[in-house]
Amino acid sequence: MSSVMWFEGYWHGLKNEVGGKGASLGEMTGAGLPVPPGFVLTTHGFRASKEASDLDDQLAVLLADLDTDDTAMVAERCGKIRQAIEAMAMDSQVEADLRAAYDELCTMSNAERIPVAVRSSATSEDSPDASFAGEHDTYLWIRGGDDVVDAVRRCWASLFTDRATCYRAEMGYEHRSVEMSVVIQKMVRPISAGVAFTLNPSDGDRSQICIDSAWGFGEGVVSGEVTPDNFLIDKVMFEIGRREISNKAHEFRLTDHDTVEKVETDEERANSASLTDAHIKAIAALAKEAEKHYGCPQDIEWAIDADLPEGGNVVLLQSRPETVWSKKERKSVTGGSNGDFMASIVSTLMNPLHAQKH
Amino acid sequence: MADRFPSPFEVETPEGAEGWQEMYTYSSMFSEARRDFDDSMFWFQDGVHWPNVLTPWDATLFEFAISSLSQYNTRHLQVPPANGIAFRILNGYGYLSPVPADESTIEQRVANFTERAGHYFMNWNDLYDNWMVKIRELVGELEGLEFEPLPEIEDAESVVKAGAGLGSGFALQDNYHRLVSLSLKLWNYHFEFLNLGYAAYLDFFMFCKTVFPNIPDQAIAKMVAGVDVDLFRPDDELKRLARKAVESGVAEAFSAGDVEATCQVLKGSTEGQAWIASFEESAEPWFNFSTGSGFYHHDKIWIENVEVPFEFIRNYIDKVQAGEDLNRPVEAIRAERDRVVSEYTELLGSAEDKEAFEGKLGLARVVFPYVENHNFYVEHWSHSVIWRKMRQLGETFVKEGFWAEPDDIFYLKRTEVEDALFDYFNSWATPEKPMGPAYWPPIIEKRKGICDALGKWKPTPALGEPPEVITEPFTVMLWGITSESVNSWLGGGDAAEGELRGMAASPGVVEGLARVIFSADQIGEIQDGEILVAPLTAPSWAPIFGKIQATVTDTGGMMSHAAIVCREYGLPAVTGTGFATTNLTTGQRIRVDGTNGTVTVLE
Numbered sequence: 027m028s029s030v031m032w033f034e035g036y037w038h039g040l041k042n043e044v045g046g047k048g049a050s051l052g053e054m055t056g057a058g059l060p061v062p063p064g065f066v067l068t069t070h071g072f073r074a075s076k077e078a079s080d081l082d083d084q085l086a087v088l089l090a091d092l093d094t095d096d097t098a099m100v101a102e103r104c105g106k107i108r109q110a111i112e113a114m115a116m117d118s119q120v121e122a123d124l125r126a127a128y129d130e131l132c133t134m135s136n137a138e139r140i141p142v143a144v145r146s147s148a149t150s151e152d153s154p155d156a157s158f159a160g161e162h163d164t165y166l167w168i169r170g171g172d173d174v175v176d177a178v179r180r181c182w183a184s185l186f187t188d189r190a191t192c193y194r195a196e197m198g199y200e201h202r203s204v205e206m207s208v209v210i211q212k213m214v215r216p217i218s219a220g221v222a223f224t225l226n227p228s229d230g231d232r233s234q235i236c237i238d239s240a241w242g243f244g245e246g247v248v249s250g251e252v253t254p255d256n257f258l259i260d261k262v263m264f265e266i267g268r269r270e271i272s273n274k275a276h277e278f279r280l281t282d283h284d285t286v287e288k289v290e291t292d293e294e295r296a297n298s299a300s301l302t303d304a305h306i307k308a309i310a311a312l313a314k315e316a317e318k319h320y321g322c323p324q325d326i327e328w329a330i331d332a333d334l335p336e337g338g339n340v341v342l343l344q345s346r347p348e349t350v351w352s353k354k355e356r357k358s359v360t361g362g363s364n365g366d367f368m369a370s371i372v373s374t375l376m377n378p379l380h381a382q383k384h
Numbered sequence: 385m386a387d388r389f390p391s392p393f394e395v396e397t398p399e400g401a402e403g404w405q406e407m408y409t410y411s412s413m414f415s416e417a418r419r420d421f422d423d424s425m426f427w428f429q430d431g432v433h434w435p436n437v438l439t440p441w442d443a444t445l446f447e448f449a450i451s452s453l454s455q456y457n458t459r460h461l462q463v464p465p466a467n468g469i470a471f472r473i474l475n476g477y478g479y480l481s482p483v484p485a486d487e488s489t490i491e492q493r494v495a496n497f498t499e500r501a502g503h504y505f506m507n508w509n510d511l512y513d514n515w516m517v518k519i520r521e522l523v524g525e526l527e528g529l530e531f532e533p534l535p536e537i538e539d540a541e542s543v544v545k546a547g548a549g550l551g552s553g554f555a556l557q558d559n560y561h562r563l564v565s566l567s568l569k570l571w572n573y574h575f576e577f578l579n580l581g582y583a584a585y586l587d588f589f590m591f592c593k594t595v596f597p598n599i600p601d602q603a604i605a606k607m608v609a610g611v612d613v614d615l616f617r618p619d620d621e622l623k624r625l626a627r628k629a630v631e632s633g634v635a636e637a638f639s640a641g642d643v644e645a646t647c648q649v650l651k652g653s654t655e656g657q658a659w660i661a662s663f664e665e666s667a668e669p670w671f672n673f674s675t676g677s678g679f680y681h682h683d684k685i686w687i688e689n690v691e692v693p694f695e696f697i698r699n700y701i702d703k704v705q706a707g708e709d710l711n712r713p714v715e716a717i718r719a720e721r722d723r724v725v726s727e728y729t730e731l732l733g734s735a736e737d738k739e740a741f742e743g744k745l746g747l748a749r750v751v752f753p754y755v756e757n758h759n760f761y762v763e764h765w766s767h768s769v770i771w772r773k774m775r776q777l778g779e780t781f782v783k784e785g786f787w788a789e790p791d792d793i794f795y796l797k798r799t800e801v802e803d804a805l806f807d808y809f810n811s812w813a814t815p816e817k818p819m820g821p822a823y824w825p826p827i828i829e830k831r832k833g834i835c836d837a838l839g840k841w842k843p844t845p846a847l848g849e850p851p852e853v854i855t856e857p858f859t860v861m862l863w864g865i866t867s868e869s870v871n872s873w874l875g876g877g878d879a880a881e882g883e884l885r886g887m888a889a890s891p892g893v894v895e896g897l898a899r900v901i902f903s904a905d906q907i908g909e910i911q912d913g914e915i916l917v918a919p920l921t922a923p924s925w926a927p928i929f930g931k932i933q934a935t936v937t938d939t940g941g942m943m944s945h946a947a948i949v950c951r952e953y954g955l956p957a958v959t960g961t962g963f964a965t966t967n968l969t970t971g972q973r974i975r976v977d978g979t980n981g982t983v984t985v986l987e
Contacts, residue, residue: 226598232731233596262727263603265891265979303893356733359594360740367505367587367747368498374587376465376490 864941
């Protein structure tokens with residue numbers, strides 16, 4: 027049994043093996059929402075590694091007489107468990123699968139030692155593990171097979187945070203049967219990034235997609251530190267109806283040490299469009315897909331990844347429901363006048379749009 | 385930036401055009417007698433239909449068209465805000481000015497319009513079917529008019545003994561009266577439906593802009609546009625003939641040289657003869673197609689200038705032989721139209737809005753075939769016959785020594801033709817020498833000189849003080865005249881250096897080399913991949929649309945024929961730029977943004 031599942035290979039039968047986060051990324055990929063590429067090290071990876079080691083014996087000893095009210099004791103015992111997991115040899119087949127998958131991700135990105143995010147993915151949303159996933163379980167800018175293997179073990183270790191361990195003990199859950207999968211996803215190195223709304227935020231027009239974009243990371247766009255380029259695209263015709271190129275005086279860039287820094291942008295770059303027309307249309311298509319997938323107007327974060335090939339380099343970082351216009355009641359514009367078509371025609375002639383605009 | 389255009393009374397007569405006023409009806413002129421009115425109005429030059437100097441007789445159709453339009457707005461339908469359109473001729477060019485209805489009458493007009501227009505909308509298909517019958521009868525009547533020289537003596541049997549009491553002399557004059565009368569009838573028919581069609585379209589347009597404030601104009605046009613449109617039929621016939629030539633193995637004939645040489649080869653085989661028969665079948669009526677707007681006697685008509693369709697067919701033959709599929713992808717066009725409609729419908733908020741959207745779209749689609757098709761029946765087919773018959777009459781006058789060329793007749797006003805006919809009739813009856821041969825040639829000569837001088841004058845795009853906002857709906861739809869375009873004529877607006885603004889008539893952005901042409905005769909100069917820049921384009925230029933990348937015109941709106949054809953052929957187009965043919969030169973690299981209505985000079 028392979029312990030690696032690429033996002034593209036997901037179907038709902040695999041949900042328990044890939045956890046909530048892995049399932050969500052798999053589902054988005056399958057729905058045509060291009061999240062940054064990656065894969066899941068399924069629960070099989072942890073299970074096989076645990077079985078190949080003496081971890082269960084250690085757990086039995088360390089958790090045998092655990093007093094959950096004794097915080098010092100909990101901290102000490104859980105610390106030891108986590109150390110044990112972090113030091114545990116990974117099952118050789120699992121490790122080989124993991125390294126091979128990471129290498130493939132590098133090949134896809136046409137670069138060596140590409141940076142990835144390594145995140146724990148709890149096996150089911152309503153399991154107690156899920157309540158604690160997210161505490162110490164995300165490692166960004168991990169590079170190289172060795173570090174990826176380490177980060178995966180650290181994710182596994184996060185099953186035994188103090189709180190998670192106490193909770194399981196109190197609820198009578200079996201520590202030995204906890205499961206965890208880990209998501210390994212390419213870090214985006216954006217040429218440009220930004221946000222998009224699946225409506226026009228200035229007038230609520232649902233037929234439009236509005237894109238804000240700046241060079242580099244999207245932080246500046248989200249925080250407002252950079253005045254972004256703005257594009258308005260018709261959702262049906264995919265025509266770019268408005269393009270405003272701003273002076274983007276700063277950009278957020280990746281340093282050599284995998285940190286993000288704010289730098290000044292030279293004037294020519296500052297005043298040139300941060301997206302090509304093809305990118306604009308691809309982002310619009312992506313936003314439209316997200317709206318369709320989630321069934322309501324969306325507010326998405328996207329990036330153009332420098333490592334991915336043109337035509338497949340627009341990635342979706344986040345999609346959440348739009349909240350401003352979506353909450354407003356959508357009034358009917360006809361005001362109950364349906365049926366009286368002549369009244370409408372007369373009104374159109376008497377009060378033409380060209381006059382209303384001014 | 386100026387805030388007004390010259391007063392019509394300030395515009396000077398171009399050198400060599402002195403006395404131009406004699407060429408037109410007194411009532412079509414700006415005049416001291418009504419200077420208060422003339423100076424109070426804003427006039428724009430109608431370059432969409434009349435980009436060139438009007439010869440005296442050609443002014444007839446200008447006058448008939450505009451007065452018929454006015455009559456429907458004012459007297460038949462009582463369009464609530466709009467009376468008719470005043471027209472004037474200045475330095476040989478037609479200027480128009482919409483006249484608003486008196487505020488105090490509007491309530492009554494709304495009631496009348498609701499009843500009258502409502503009747504048309506409710507019975508559109510029946511009335512339109514009937515229109516088709518009427519227009520075909522009219523063309524039939526026009527075709528039946530004969531203008532032969534008068535006989536030495538009348539026929540004993542058919543005229544004298546038959547007891548008709550009337551002969552060729554009466555018939556000749558009567559036929560001319562009927563030609564004039566049928567021309568006026570034609571223009572009455574033209575406007576029977578047109579403004580109503582636009583009104584229903586505008587209503588849907590406005591609804592779309594209310595629910596989707598940013599929706600592109602072209603999206604609305606696309607939802608309404610028909611798939612099988614008669615206006616595209618001539619082009620379809622050319623393609624069919626090209627395919628037939630290849631399939632029946634007679635394509636070689638088109639390499640033989642000119643039309644005569646080609647026909648010579650074709651006649652030499654059964655297949656070739658069959659092809660000629662097939663061509664003739666297509667030609668009536670579909671090649672009664674003008675290479676211009678159809679409003680000028682000198683516009684070339686395919687059926688009379690067979691080299692024009694032959695050249696197009698030859699190009700299409702090359703494409704067929706290169707394996708290209710010339711068929712319009714009708715199914716794909718229909719599917720795309722359905723997709724666009726269903727996606728916008730999905731985006732609407734309430735069931736009520738969806739119902740309104742569907743209702744308005746439904747009506748717009750019922751009325752729109754008229755808007756799309758009438759152009760072929762009126763400006764192309766009927767006008768072709770009018771010009772042909774007039775030329776026949778001109779030829780008769782040539783035979784009688786009145787003037788040298790058949791086309792000289794167009795340098796007479798329509799009332800003067802009546803005078804000349806009477807002169808001819810009377811001198812035949814007496815008999816004595818007609819006055820005409822001495823009287824007309826110097827006048828015609830002088831008028832030709834005047835027209836040449838006027839032709840060199842670039843008409844000012846407008847006259848008088850523009851209103852703050854152009855609100856008249858038809859002005860915007862048909863002529864593409866908006867507050868923005870008026871501003872850009874005045875030299876203001878927000879257009880940057882090296883940029884032209886116009887109507888975003890057909891979407892898309894392309895870059896390429898400009899090819900500036902001023903008439904259909906220059907069509908042959910256009911090279912593959914160029915961007916066509918012209919005062920305006922006619923639907924009959926469609927065959928070259930497979931060669932060019934985009935179109936830019938001086939005049940025209942969203943619904944101008946150029947815009948309709950460009951959308952159909954998927955070419956970006958910017959219309960109504962005002963100055964494209966003046967500001968751009970052949971060979972310049974330009975970018976045409978048909979989505980936003982801009983043209984940028986790149987080098």
